[in-house]
Amino acid sequence: MNATVKKTRPDLVRRLLLARGADPEDTLRLDTLFSPLGKQQMLGMREAIQWIAYAAQARWPVLIVGDYDVDGAAATAILRKGLGPLFPLRSLVPNRLTEGYGLSESVADRIGSDIRMVITVDNGIAAHAGIARLKARGITVIVTDHHLPGATRPPADVIVDPNQPGCPFPFKSTCGAGVAWYLLWGLHQTYGEQWVSKEKVLYDTLDLVALATVADLVPLERNNRILVANGLKKIRAGQVNPGLSGLMMHAGVDLEHITEQDFGFRLGPRLNAAGRLADIQTGINLLLSQDAENIAHWSSMLEGINAQRKEIQSQMERQAQEIVDQTGDQGDPVICVGSDAWHSGVVGIVASKLKELYQRPAFVLTATGDVGQTAQGSGRSMPNWHLRDALARVESQHPDLMHKYGGHAMAAGLSFPKNRYEEFRRAINQVAMEQVKGQFAVNLWDDGALSGDELTVEMAKAIEEAGPWGQGFPAPVFVNDFVVESSKTLRGGHWKLVVNLVEPEAVGLAVRVQACRLQACRLQAIHFLDGKEVASSPPPPGFRIRTRYHLQVNRWRGEENLQLHMEQIWPAPQPVAMPSAESVSRSDEQSGLDQQGSFPPAFSPG
Incomplete structure (x- = not known):
């Protein structure tokens, strides 16, 4: 499953990877993942494996205590799939509204008297009181978490958390689902001969690790990039978690071309909505299900909950902005x-x-x-x-x-x-x-300007394939000047534009404006409103803009075309030298320049 066809990457893509500290030749092979039991293993991993093996031999009833977000739901589903054959196993997730986060005392009191072992996922490192209550009842507690610990250690039997003091595991940004997956891997490495489904369980849950890693916004260190890249590869090959496939259908995600952005903006929010407004167990049931009827029911339920979440969120955002603006x-x-x-x-x-x-x-x-x-x-x-x-x-x-x-x-x-x-x-x-000395700085970084030769759908696909991009490994963003050919407002207020690339030709210290049109590159662009626009309506035809944008592949009805996803749009500075009268006349006819050779001072005419 690690066979990789090596492709020659464009120079631009190589430069983008190098700028982010990555090796352009790195193929992110799954078999180069950092081992959980190597020289720099996760602290507590071996002890946790021994306790689980003992519980399996004794057939202890075991409970997983999860969290109500995507990371916690995915981690719970991963351990339910991986540990289910070993002993009687079920899971419990606190209610966000009534119990709050983690293994609290109230959650501990809900755990049945038959349970002999509790394994936390994506929580537990701060659950001192809840764990103490379980220990008083003689219950063995294994904490698997990734959050930062406090000053004192909770009284668990074992803690597996890459961020705990003394843990040599170098990839501290591993999410909760990643830690749970590593625990399964450690079990396979230790007791592989007793585990018939060794390869299958790890591979089958890889897409859940990838989803959780992106949705939890942890930095994409190389280890995390490997997990996400291979999780995406698994889905694109059609080997997707059945429940996740149902969610993808409702979200309109193209299975063959799924990206990390789909995890973060389409699938993650739908799962998260259950934990925010209802019960994340709905999402966990979906991720565990193999039954088509149940998958259709739970994914449809999550779709409805997510729509409700959007409505509540929109109202709260308006009210919060009013408070901020009124207080000044x-x-x-x-x-x-x-x-x-x-x-x-x-x-x-x-x-x-x-x-x-x-x-x-x-x-x-x-x-x-x-x-x-x-x-x-x-x-x-x-x-x-x-x-x-x-x-x-x-x-x-x-x-x-x-x-x-x-x-x-x-x-x-x-x-x-x-x-x-x-x-x-x-x-x-x-x-x-x-x-923080002074104001919080707003650093608008970018990867520079692109030439017309680089503004192609092939380059957009090469950038997409060089991913995953995300937290701590940002997607490439470029800055160029364009002349607007047409613009309109879409449903929801978003802007749709057709623009021509401005590639001025330097002549000494001056700039020949006529080169803007002679070297034009016509492109489709989209801008989603974010509340930081410099104007209330899109720039009119003939207006010259400067924009920060991403290259995107717009796939529609079997066709692939280049689209610019514009993050910010401003009026572009004027060239440093005025063009000749002859060039003004020619440019005016072609690009909508006014008689003075300049563009309107604002996005809205007049």
Whole structure:
């Protein structure tokens, strides 16, 4: 399954990979994955394997305690598939709305008296009280997690977490589903002769690891890129998880050409919606199912829940933006907004939207608890500010402020008494000002400009094939000037454009404007509204724009065409030298220049 046909990559693609620290010759073969039991193994892996082997021999009833997001659902499904033949096995996921995150005391109290072993996935590293309650009942606890640990170790029998102190495993960004998959791999390496389905179980769950890795927004270190690349390859070959296939049908994902973007923007949100508004067990059932009727039922249910999530999210986003705009600039580097009426399952997405819109870290909170006296919410950060560490700093300065907190560099969750909201707002902003000197920088990086020869569907396909691209390994983005040939507003307000590439010819320190049209390259483009547009309507014909964009392959009815996905659009600066009268006349006829040889000063005419 690792046979790879080596292709010669275009120079542009090689340059893009080198700029991201990757080897252009790397084929991301599955058999080059870092081993879970090598010299730099995951700490606790061997002990966890021994405990599981003992439980299998004794036929202990075992419970998996998962999490209510895509990573937790995929990790639960992976271990259910892999460990199911060994002992009586079932799973439990906390209810986001009533129990919150992780193996809490209330979750521990729900675990039946018959259970002899609990294995956590995508949680547990901070579950001190819940684990202590299980240990008091004589239950063996194995924690598999990837979140950052606190100052003290929970009282589990074994912890497998690449981020725990002393773990030599180098790829710290492995997601929860990745850690669970590695646990199965370690079992196969240790007891392979007793495991008939050795190769099949690992390969069969690879697409779930790939989905979770992208959806959980962990950095795409080489190990993660291998997992995602091979998971995508598996799906494109038609060997897809049946439940995932049902979800793909509802999402309109092309199985043969699925990309990592489909994981992040189409499939992931549909699974996440169940954990946000209902019960993620629906998603887990889907990922475990082999029955066509059940798959159709659960995927249709997830589609409906996701539509409901979109409606709730849209309303919350509008209200949150109104609060931010009404309060004005208070000098806070960190946005904090909240409402008793907001849905706790959607606050994280809204925080992400606010962060993108205002280019500042954002916390979005809602009231929870029996009498609504607890503020619970999520935060999203900007690069170079570690949000979980910032909350740890708040805790050290205000030890009794927060009930609990946890998360990553870019995302975190927390809760505290609602009547101490202002105290939290001041505290988190004070920490931000201490840790980040000046304003949060908005760094708009790019991979440079492309020539007309590089703006081809073949180049877009070569970039696509060189992936996966994603968190920590960003998709290539280019910057060029174009002249708008036509533009229109689509349903939802998004912009559809036809543009011509501007490739001015340098003449000393001047620029010949007539070269813009003589070397024109006609291209289709799309821009999805993100709230940061410099105008309310698309640029009119004849307008010259500068844009940051991605190359995309637009596949429709069996045809493949190049499309530019424009992220930002601005009026382009004028050339440094005015053209001659002759060239103005010729360019005016061809490209819509006005009599002064310049374009309108705004996107909207007049």
